[in-house]
Amino acid sequence: RNSARDRSGTAEAATAETVTSAFVTEVGHDPAGVWAAPGRVNLIGEHTDYNDGFVLPFALAEWVVVAAGPRDDGTWRVRSLTRRQTVSFGPDELVPGGVDGWAAYVAGVVWALTEAGHDVRGADLVLTSDVPAGAGLSSSAALECAVLTALVDLSDLHVAPLDRARLARRCENEYVGAPTGLLDQAASTLCEADNALFLDCRSANHRQVPLDLGAAGLELLVLDTKTPHSHLTGEYGDRRHACEEAARILGVPALRDVTLEGLDDALARLPDDVMRRRVRHVVTEDARVLEAVAIADEGRPADLAPLLDASHTSMRDDFEITVPTVDLAVETARAAGAHGARMTGGGFGGCIIALVPEGGSDTVGQAVAAAFAEAGYGAPAWFVGVPSAGARRLS
Numbered sequence: 001r002n003s004a005r006d007r008s009g010t011a012e013a014a015t016a017e018t019v020t021s022a023f024v025t026e027v028g029h030d031p032a033g034v035w036a037a038p039g040r041v042n043l044i045g046e047h048t049d050y051n052d053g054f055v056l057p058f059a060l061a062e063w064v065v066v067a068a069g070p071r072d073d074g075t076w077r078v079r080s081l082t083r084r085q086t087v088s089f090g091p092d093e094l095v096p097g098g099v100d101g102w103a104a105y106v107a108g109v110v111w112a113l114t115e116a117g118h119d120v121r122g123a124d125l126v127l128t129s130d131v132p133a134g135a136g137l138s139s140s141a142a143l144e145c146a147v148l149t150a151l152v153d154l155s156d157l158h159v160a161p162l163d164r165a166r167l168a169r170r171c172e173n174e175y176v177g178a179p180t181g182l183l184d185q186a187a188s189t190l191c192e193a194d195n196a197l198f199l200d201c202r203s204a205n206h207r208q209v210p211l212d213l214g215a216a217g218l219e220l221l222v223l224d225t226k227t228p229h230s231h232l233t234g235e236y237g238d239r240r241h242a243c244e245e246a247a248r249i250l251g252v253p254a255l256r257d258v259t260l261e262g263l264d265d266a267l268a269r270l271p272d273d274v275m276r277r278r279v280r281h282v283v284t285e286d287a288r289v290l291e292a293v294a295i296a297d298e299g300r301p302a303d304l305a306p307l308l309d310a311s312h313t314s315m316r317d318d319f320e321i322t323v324p325t326v327d328l329a330v331e332t333a334r335a336a337g338a339h340g341a342r343m344t345g346g347g348f349g350g351c352i353i354a355l356v357p358e359g360g361s362d363t364v365g366q367a368v369a370a371a372f373a374e375a376g377y378g379a380p381a382w383f384v385g386v387p388s389a390g391a392r393r394l395s
């Protein structure tokens with residue numbers, strides 16, 4: 001849907017009702033409750049998380065919603081209304097690779113909780129999602145965090161919020177096999193409405209940063225180029241490997257330890273131009289996050305625009321993770337009145353975000369759609385990104 005979504009309490013109740021009645025049909029009795037976890041956009045700080053650096057995401061009003069209830073036979077049965085599939089698994093499948101496809105994110109959460117010593121009860125789960133899949137909006141983290149939140153409550157487990165994010169990441173890294181950082185699961189778990197989340201990925205220290213775009217006459221357009229991406233393919237892992245190799249050569253624990261002041265010296269010690277550009281992206285991106293946090297703290301969100309632009313240029317030219325559709329979307333958005341724009345997420349497709357005048361998202365979205373049509377690309381989709389709450393129980 002190409003406009004601001006109706007995220008009123010009524011819409012939330014309607015989604016909870018959808019999964020609840022599907023649960024009753026599937027399982028034959030009422031669920032014990034309904035839980036939800038959101039997708040996210042990353043305002044700034046891309047490919048910094050696994051370099052021990054800084055990120056500034058906010059949670060979206062797009063959610064994975066799950067109705068759940070206990071089973072007595074020690075197995076898990078999960079129905080996805082979005083995928084129209086049901087998958088069952090038991091203790092034997094709780095090994096990395098035991099379940100694949102979308103249900104791996106569910107089995108992986110049970111596995112990660114179990115590995116951490118928690119006694120997870122069998123469960124029936126019925127879920128739905130309006131987080132676009134494969135769009136760089138963390139649909140997989142939303143799935144992991146929604147299921148984890150449900151299972152923690154169902155099994156009466158005590159898991160602190162940050163540990164929930166870490167366990168969901170462990171599911172993604174070790175069970176599913178995608179070498180990602182903590183950004184997505186932290187956003188889906190720890191974000192609060194009307195705020196972005198400032199996270200130091202080394203210490204895991206974090207705090208809310210107020211983000212009142214409306215007060216500044218702005219809104220954040222989220223535009224899906226519909227160019228699918230995946231972190232299971234080689235490019236993401238290649239970037240990560242290059243960063244780790246550079247840190248090793250520079251003799252630092254992670255690229256987080258290279259300062260902006262020390263950047264030129266560090267670059268001079270690296271063997272090739274590609275590695276130098278990878279490092280320059282990470283070091284300058286960390287600095288941009290810190291600047292963005294200072295700007296947001298001062299309530300000057302309009303001043304985020306040049307940072308978004310600089311981040312995009314850095315991802316395009318230095319980290320080389322953008323693709324032609326994404327670059328065209330960013331350029332067109334700016335030409336159509338966006339103050340600043342950048343790709344968001346891991347890259348190689350997915351979404352852009354653009355800071356636009358309040359009410360201007362459709363104008364900018366339509367301009368990108370026209371440019372895509374002219375270039376022979378498929379139609380994009382867009383909506384207004386609203387800083388929303390992290391994972392929680394709905395009923």
Ligand code: GAF
Nearest residue numbers: 046047180181182183345346
């Ligand atoms: C993906 C990963 F899952 C995150 O951990 C992060 O590295 C991001 O790409 C890039 O900033 O979303």
